Amino acid sequence: MIAQPRELESNLLSHAQTHPHPLPNPLLVLDDVHTHIGDYHILHGMNLRVPRGELTMLLGRNGAGKTTTLRTIMGLWQASAGRITFAGDDITAFTTTQIARRSIAYVPETMGIFSDLTVKENMLLAATQAKRASDMDNTRLKWIYALFPAVEKFWNYPAGKLSGGQKQMLAVARAIVEPRELLIIDEPSKGLAPAIIDNMIDAFAALKTQGVTILLVEQNINFAKRLGDTVAVMDNGRMLHAGTMQTFADNAELQHTLLGLSL
Amino acid sequence: MIKRLLSNDFPRSRVLVVLLLVILLALAFAPFIAPGVKALSVAAKILVFIVLVASFDLLLGYTGVVSFAHTMFFGIGAYGVAIASTRWGESGQSVLLGVALSLSLSFILALLVGLFSLRVRAIFFAMITLAVASAFQTLASQLSDFTGGEDGLSFKSPEWLSPSHSFLEAPIFGVPADGRLLCYYLLFFSALLLLLALLRIVNSPFGRVLQAIRENEFRAEAIGYRVVVYRTLSSVLSALFATLAGVMLALWLRYNGPDTSLSFEIMLDVLLIVVIGGMGTMYGAVIGAVLFIVAQSYLQDLLRIASEAASGLPWLAALLSPDRWLLWLGVMFVLSVYYFPAGIVGYLRARVAAKRGTIKVPTSATTK
Amino acid sequence: MKPSNAGMHVGIDFDWKPLLLVPALALLALPLVGSPSTWLTLTAAGLAMGMIIFIIASGLTLVFGLMDVLNFGHGIFIATGAFVATSVLGFMGDWTGSQELWRNLLAVLAAMVVAMLVASAVAVAFERVLVRPVYGQHLKQILITMGGMIIGEELIKVIWGPQQIALSLPEALRGAVLLGDAAIEKFRLVAMVVGIAVFATLAWTLSRTKIGLLIRAGVENGEMVESLGYRIRRLFVGVFVAGSALAGLGGVMWGLYQQNVTPQMGAQVNVLIFIVIIIGGLGSTGGALIGALMVGLMANYTGFLAPKVALFSNIALMVAVLLWRPRGVYPVANR
Numbered sequence: 001m002i003a004q005p006r007e008l009e010s011n012l013l014s015h016a017q018t019h020p021h022p023l024p025n026p027l028l029v030l031d032d033v034h035t036h037i038g039d040y041h042i043l044h045g046m047n048l049r050v051p052r053g054e055l056t057m058l059l060g061r062n063g064a065g066k067t068t069t070l071r072t073i074m075g076l077w078q079a080s081a082g083r084i085t086f087a088g089d090d091i092t093a094f095t096t097t098q099i100a101r102r103s104i105a106y107v108p109e110t111m112g113i114f115s116d117l118t119v120k121e122n123m124l125l126a127a128t129q130a131k132r133a134s135d136m137d138n139t140r141l142k143w144i145y146a147l148f149p150a151v152e153k154f155w156n157y158p159a160g161k162l163s164g165g166q167k168q169m170l171a172v173a174r175a176i177v178e179p180r181e182l183l184i185i186d187e188p189s190k191g192l193a194p195a196i197i198d199n200m201i202d203a204f205a206a207l208k209t210q211g212v213t214i215l216l217v218e219q220n221i222n223f224a225k226r227l228g229d230t231v232a233v234m235d236n237g238r239m240l241h242a243g244t245m246q247t248f249a250d251n252a253e254l255q256h257t258l259l260g261l262s263l
Numbered sequence: 264m265i266k267r268l269l270s271n272d273f274p275r276s277r278v279l280v281v282l283l284l285v286i287l288l289a290l291a292f293a294p295f296i297a298p299g300v301k302a303l304s305v306a307a308k309i310l311v312f313i314v315l316v317a318s319f320d321l322l323l324g325y326t327g328v329v330s331f332a333h334t335m336f337f338g339i340g341a342y343g344v345a346i347a348s349t350r351w352g353e354s355g356q357s358v359l360l361g362v363a364l365s366l367s368l369s370f371i372l373a374l375l376v377g378l379f380s381l382r383v384r385a386i387f388f389a390m391i392t393l394a395v396a397s398a399f400q401t402l403a404s405q406l407s408d409f410t411g412g413e414d415g416l417s418f419k420s421p422e423w424l425s426p427s428h429s430f431l432e433a434p435i436f437g438v439p440a441d442g443r444l445l446c447y448y449l450l451f452f453s454a455l456l457l458l459l460a461l462l463r464i465v466n467s468p469f470g471r472v473l474q475a476i477r478e479n480e481f482r483a484e485a486i487g488y489r490v491v492v493y494r495t496l497s498s499v500l501s502a503l504f505a506t507l508a509g510v511m512l513a514l515w516l517r518y519n520g521p522d523t524s525l526s527f528e529i530m531l532d533v534l535l536i537v538v539i540g541g542m543g544t545m546y547g548a549v550i551g552a553v554l555f556i557v558a559q560s561y562l563q564d565l566l567r568i569a570s571e572a573a574s575g576l577p578w579l580a581a582l583l584s585p586d587r588w589l590l591w592l593g594v595m596f597v598l599s600v601y602y603f604p605a606g607i608v609g610y611l612r613a614r615v616a617a618k619r620g621t622i623k624v625p626t627s628a629t630t631k
Numbered sequence: 632m633k634p635s636n637a638g639m640h641v642g643i644d645f646d647w648k649p650l651l652l653v654p655a656l657a658l659l660a661l662p663l664v665g666s667p668s669t670w671l672t673l674t675a676a677g678l679a680m681g682m683i684i685f686i687i688a689s690g691l692t693l694v695f696g697l698m699d700v701l702n703f704g705h706g707i708f709i710a711t712g713a714f715v716a717t718s719v720l721g722f723m724g725d726w727t728g729s730q731e732l733w734r735n736l737l738a739v740l741a742a743m744v745v746a747m748l749v750a751s752a753v754a755v756a757f758e759r760v761l762v763r764p765v766y767g768q769h770l771k772q773i774l775i776t777m778g779g780m781i782i783g784e785e786l787i788k789v790i791w792g793p794q795q796i797a798l799s800l801p802e803a804l805r806g807a808v809l810l811g812d813a814a815i816e817k818f819r820l821v822a823m824v825v826g827i828a829v830f831a832t833l834a835w836t837l838s839r840t841k842i843g844l845l846i847r848a849g850v851e852n853g854e855m856v857e858s859l860g861y862r863i864r865r866l867f868v869g870v871f872v873a874g875s876a877l878a879g880l881g882g883v884m885w886g887l888y889q890q891n892v893t894p895q896m897g898a899q900v901n902v903l904i905f906i907v908i909i910i911g912g913l914g915s916t917g918g919a920l921i922g923a924l925m926v927g928l929m930a931n932y933t934g935f936l937a938p939k940v941a942l943f944s945n946i947a948l949m950v951a952v953l954l955w956r957p958r959g960v961y962p963v964a965n966r
Contacts, residue, residue, distance in 0.1 A: 074858060100860035112855035114848040121844050128860050131841060329773060382957055386701060386913065389773060390905040394949070397902045398942045405939050527898065531777065538774055581789045590785035597778040600771055601764065 027052040027182060027213045028073070033082035033092075035072045035237075042068045044237040045082065050182070054229035055204060055214040057245070059258075065237040066217045067109055070184050073215075074106050075099045086182070105175040109186040109217075113167045115160025119151060122159050126174035136177065143206075144173050147199045164191040172200060182213045189220045201226055225249070233258045268459060270466040274546055276611040283546060286553055290451060294444055295436050305560050307447060309552050310454040311512045316536045316548035317461050318504030324543030325465050326497040327477030329385065331530055332376060332392035335399045336369045336502040338525040340509020342403070342410060343368075345519040348418035349411075355421040362510050369506040370499060377498030378491070400525040415520020420446065424514065450511050457504060462545055464500065473497055474543075532559075535592065539599045541606025550607050555592075562588045649960035652952075653924045660932045668812030673931045679819030681927025682826025683888055687881030687900065688907045688919045689833060690874030696914015697850040698867045700762055701772045704780035705904065706897025708875040711753055712746035712882030713892040714787055717796050719745050727801035735801035739821075743883050750879025753783075754872045762871065780897060787894045795893040798886045822884055829877065833916050846870060850914065906945050910952045912959025921960055922952075 030048035034041065042065050050056045060066050071077045073084060075096040084092045091099055100106070105126075114122055120133060123141075130136045145152035148169035154162055159170060172188050189197045197220065204214055204227055216223065224231070228245035240258060241248070248254065266273075274280045289296065293306035315337055322328050340362070347361025376395075380388045404413050422428055424446040431440035438444060464470055472493050476483045484490050513519050522528075532555065540551020563585040570583040582590070603610050657674050664670040691705045719742040720727050726738040761779045765771040800818055807814040837843035845866055849856045853863050885900060886892040907926050911918025926945055933944040952960065 076854060076858070096854070096857040097860055097862050100858055106858045108855070108858070112852055112858065114851050114855070116847055116851055117844060121848075124841065125844055125848055125856070126859055329770060383953060384958070386695075386769065387909055387953075387958075390909055391946075391949070394902050394906050394942075394946050398946050401942050531781065534774065534777070578789075584789075586793065587785050587789060590782055590789075593778050593781035593785065597761065597775055597782070600774050600778065604771070 025052045026050060027087060028215065029083075029085040030069070030073070031083040031085070033069075033072060033084060034080045035068055035077050036080045037068070037077060042237050043072060043079075046072075046234065046237060047239045047242075048232055049230075049242065050213060050215050051230055052213050053208065053211050055208060055216060055227045056230040056232060057224055057228045058215060058217045058232050058234065059224075060234040060240075064235045066234065067186055068237070069234070070106070070108075070186055070215070070217060073099075073184060074104070103179075103181040105180040105183050107171050107175045107183070107185040107188060109190075111167050111171040113159045113162075113170055115158060117159055118156050119154050119159050119162070119170055120156060122170060122174055123151070123177050127177045129178060140177065144176065147203045148173050148196070165193065165196065168192055169196065172203070176203065176207065179210070180212065182215065183207070184215045186217045187219065188216075189218060189223065197222065270459075270463045272462050272466045272545070274608075274612075276608075276615045279546065279550075279608060279611045282550060286549060290454075294438050294447055298438055301560070303443075303447065305556060307450055307515045309556050310450045311508050311515070312533075312536065312552040312556060313549050314454050314457045314511065315505055315508040316533050316540070316552055317458055317545055318501045318508065319533050320537050320542060320545060320548050321461060321465060321473075321504070322497055322501040323537060324541075324545075324547070325470060325477065326473045326494060328380065328494065328498065329389040330376070330380075330392040330498070331389060332396045332399075333501070333505055333533060334525055334527075334530045335396050336373065336505040337509040337512070337529070338399070338403065338519075338521075339365045339369050339372075340506035340511075341513040341519040341524040342416075342509075343506070344510050344513035345411075345416040345418055346409065348420070349416050353419040353421060355423070358421055358510075358514070362507075365506050365510070366503055369502045373499040373502035374495060376502075377495030380494060380498070396525070396530065397527070400521050400527075403525055404521040411520065413521065415518060415523065417518045420514055420517050424449065446515060450515060453507070453511055457507060458545070458549070461504065465545060469493070469496070477543075535596045537606075538596065539603070539606055541603075541608030541610075544606065544608040544612075547606045547608040554607075558592070559588070562591070566591070646961065649918070649921055652921055652960070653928070656925055656928050660928070663936060664932065666812075669935070671810065671813035672815060673935055674928065675813070675815040675819055675823075677928035677931035678924060679816075679822040679826075679927070680888065680930060681924035682823050683881055683884040684900075684903060684907055684927055685826055685920050685923035686829050686884065687878050688904045688911070688923050689829065689916055690877035690881075691904055692908040692911060692914055692916065692919045693833075693846075694871055694874040695908070696912075697846050697870055699850075700766065700867075700871070701769055702762070702776045702871075703773050703901070704757070704761075704776035704778075704783065705875075705878055706899075706901040707757075707780045707783035708750045708754065708878035708897075709882035709885065709900050710784065710787055710892070710894060710897035712750050712879030713798070713886035713896060714791050714796070714882075714894075715746040715749045715879070716742040716883040716886055717791070717798050717892055720798065720801070727799075730802050732803040735803045736821075738801055739804070739883075739887070743880055746879045746883045747876040750882075751872050751876045754875030755868070757875070758868055758871045780901075784894050784897060791894075793894060795891050797891045799890060800887055818887060822888065825880075825884065829880070830916070830920055837916065842866075902942075903945065906949045909959060910949055912956075912962040915959065915961035918959055918961035 026049040028048070028050035030046050033043055033046045033048075035043040035046075046065070046069055048056075048058075048069065058066050058069065068077065072079050075091075075094055075098070079092055082092070083090060086099075086102055086104070089102075091102065094102075114125070117125070124130060124133050124136065127136045150162065150166040150169050151173045154166065159167065162170065168188060168191055172185070175183055175185065188200060192200070201223060204216075204223075207214065208227070216227075218224070224245065231241075231243060231245050231248045232239060233241045233248075235258075241254065274283055290306055290310065294303060297303070297306075315333075319333050322330060322333070343361040343365025344358055345361075347357045347364070351357035351360065376392070379391075383391065403410050406412070407414075410416065419425060420442070423430075423442055425442040428442035428445075429440060430442075430445065434440060435444075465473070472483065472488050475486075476488070476490055476493055480490055483493075509524055512524060516523065536551035536555045537547065538551075539547075539554065540549070541547030566583055566585040566588055570580050570585065573579040573583055581587075599606070605613060657677075660673070661667070661670050664673060687705075687709055690708075691702060694700055694702055694705075720738060723738045723741060726734045729735065757779055761775050762772065765775055804818050804821065807816045808820065809815075835843075837847065845856060845861055845863075849863050849866055856863050856866075882892075882896075885896070889896075903926060907922040908919055910922035910925065911920070925948060929944050929948055930941055933941045937944075956962070
């Protein structure tokens with residue numbers, strides 16, 4: 001007999017609370033984080049553990065609060081309660097600029113491309129260590145060109161002229177133009193052709209081998225199957241289930257109830 | 264009956280009601296309470312500005328349109344009367360003719376301005392109106408044959424409004440029953456009528472649509488209201504009322520010149536009053552006008568005293584000099600934009616609502 | 632209408648049509664003026680005035696286009712710069728009275744530098760006290776910055792007195808250079824040089840330096856710039872101060888051009904500046920240059936041909952341009 005969604009939810013909640021998942025070495029920790037936007041209470045005590053060097057997927061249906069979680073981490077929205085810890089430091093009250101400077105790169109759902117600037121200028125801005133274009137790491141750029149050909153092809157074009165998918169490529173390329181400790185990415189595969197999605201997956205796999213930690217919000221199943229190490233499922237502004245991807249992938253019933261789909 | 268008179272737009276604050284009543288009575292009986300040329304002039308100026316600022320509030324507070332061309336219409340009304348009286352003799356008929364002509368001119372110009380405002384964005388529009396008003400002022404001082412140039416036009420008011428005309432032998436409560444008295448009451452009742460008319464307009468379905476447009480133009484258009492039409496109508500109405508205020512001014516002063524009605528200082532004064540009083544409230548125009556004009560007239564005296572007291576410190580004395588009253592007004596203005604964003608009326612109303620628990624903090628009458 | 636990078640990005644598809652407006656206007660005036668030498672004098676005067684107006688307007692358009700801040704009080708920096716110049720040049724009387732050009736130029740340079748410093752200081756206070764609390768609220772910005780200008784104007788009257796002060800040109804900069812029959816005043820040449828220098832610096836900064844990139848990106852998406860790790864607030868204050876310093880510089884030049892300064896000059900020049908940046912497109916430096924040159928030329932041509940319609944002619948110009956391009960000749964992409 002399949003438990004009713006509400007029942008399951010509260011069962012999971014209480015399970016998660018009494019059995020905090022023993023994930024190794026978390027880089028980023030959210031502890032009972034609440035976020036209010038105006039009068040709306042979006043995050044109701046969100047908990048999240050992002051282990052170092054792994055790819056954590058944040059799943060949930062539309063409106064669950066995934067984007068809000070990411071924005072709260074980045075300080076774009078101030079948490080009204082709770083704690084956010086990064087590499088042991090409390091960053092809850094940090095400004096966005098301070099958070100970004102802790103070597104965290106963010107790719108928002110809206111991509112954040114500067115249409116008036118060329119692709120090259122967009123990349124240069126993201127390369128905070130570089131004073132001019134020639135300072136950017138050439139080897140790394142070549143690697144990016146191989147993954148996202150559009151970036152090389154339209155290097156001197158105003159970014160606003162790129163198609164949606166190409167802008168998406170640029171957005172991710174920007175996040176990886178310089179090494180970062182944590183990448184926070186919101187739905188990067190939207191509008192991308194399958195071949196490019198494969199490239200993106202390869203990129204993330206390569207980054208993982210370099211020790212980069214990734215927090216990813218994605219609907220695309222392939223990401224989960226091929227890259228996901230840890231999974232966190234949320235709904236209504238709180239965490240429902242957190243655990244290894246393996247556990248999640250093996251439990252069809254769990255997937256079905258939480259997301260209405262099977263991996 | 265009061266409900267219908269005020270078009271269901273009550274002051275909604277006991278303090279406000281008291282203030283308004285006091286002002287109403289003071290203005291109604293001004294000739295008797297404070298006899299003397301200066302006091303009556305102050306009262307008349309208040310009446311004129313109430314209408315002028317209320318008409319500006321219609322545009323700014325209710326429709327959300329920033330236009331610096333308002334004084335242009337004020338000037339048109341004043342010049343209409345002045346020119347008509349100068350050219351066609353000083354009679355009631357020529358005044359009426361002048362009024363009719365100014366209203367027509369204002370109508371056309373406001374129509375053009377209103378339609379133009381939709382081709383360009385709000386910020387552009389504000390700057391353009393600034394330029395246009397400036398040009399109009401220059402024009403008025405340059406067409407000296409027509410407008411009397413820099414010196415302006417002096418004229419006599421119609422017979423029955425002039426001080427020499429006594430309609431009663433004996434004085435009423437010590438005040439001579441002459442044309443000046445009549446003129447004052449003409450202004451008083453006009454102001455009352457025009458203000459009530461404006462209240463009626465802003466509380467009508469038309470007024471509600473204006474506010475909807477102010478809050479969210481896109482949505483208003485999406486629901487089906489043609490923003491062009493409403494904005495233009497609001498612009499025209501606002502201009503017409505301002506023109507009538509100009510008429511009132513000219514009739515009282517029996518003079519008009521570029522500085523009397525077209526100067527940028529007046530535009531700033533109107534802006535200050537509407538902000539201090541409270542945008543989008545109509546009553547704000549009343550409270551603000553009284554406060555501002557009384558301050559303007561008597562602040563200088565106050566500063567003179569303060570300046571003399573500070574004569575030991577020359578820099579302080581210079582700052583407090585009565586010539587620098589605009590400085591302190593400016594400071595008050597900036598402070599009120601910060602601390603009373605909804606103006607005095609808004610603040611009073613918010614306090615009442617807060618006590619009742621309906622809203623949390625004083626909100627601004629406009630969102631931007 | 633293709634968006635262009637503040638008219639700065641001369642690259643793939645540069646929009647060259649508006650560049651023709653200035654020579655077109657000049658050529659249009661030639662038959663009306665009649666004599667070529669008079670035309671040359673007027674054109675030189677117009678271009679010089681245009682350059683000065685550009686210096687002032689560039690600051691305002693940068694501040695608005697890039698920070699979305701409407702500074703209706705921009706005129707106060709103009710007036711401050713001009714009045715400071717009277718004090719500095721008055722102080723350096725022996726240098727300005729000297730016949731040696733280099734002494735004169737240095738005196739003017741000193742005046743410009745001090746004016747810019749004072750204007751910057753005032754701008755820091757202005758931004759902190761008046762502008763910062765109302766970021767994002769256009770109506771309040773208009774009101775508060777106007778209030779700031781009133782206060783500033785009165786303070787100038789307190790410090791320097793309420794009457795106008797004469798500001799005469801240094802000795803060696805008086806008089807004109809003769810080109811055939813046309814007489815071009817020396818100071819106007821100086822103004823043109825300064826204006827070109829300012830434009831070149833701005834253009835180079837915006838398109839070739841990282842700060843310029845940051846400014847252009849910040850206009851579009853301040854949040855994203857912060858997410859990349861840059862302190863955008865500091866940047867904005869910097870731009871505001873730089874823009875105000877430029878206004879101060881422009882004030883010095885304007886005062887020398889008119890040979891006197893009044894406390895109301897800020898408000899008076901304000902109207903012209905608004906016309907210029909509306910023509911140019913809010914946020915566009917290139918557009919401001921075109922607008923300023925056109926306004927300068929127009930003012931001089933009509934001053935000669937039909938003085939009474941001078942201000943109106945500029946408004947007519949503005950309306951004509953807006954009918955062609957409702958957002959100005961080079962509107963910044965998404966405002």
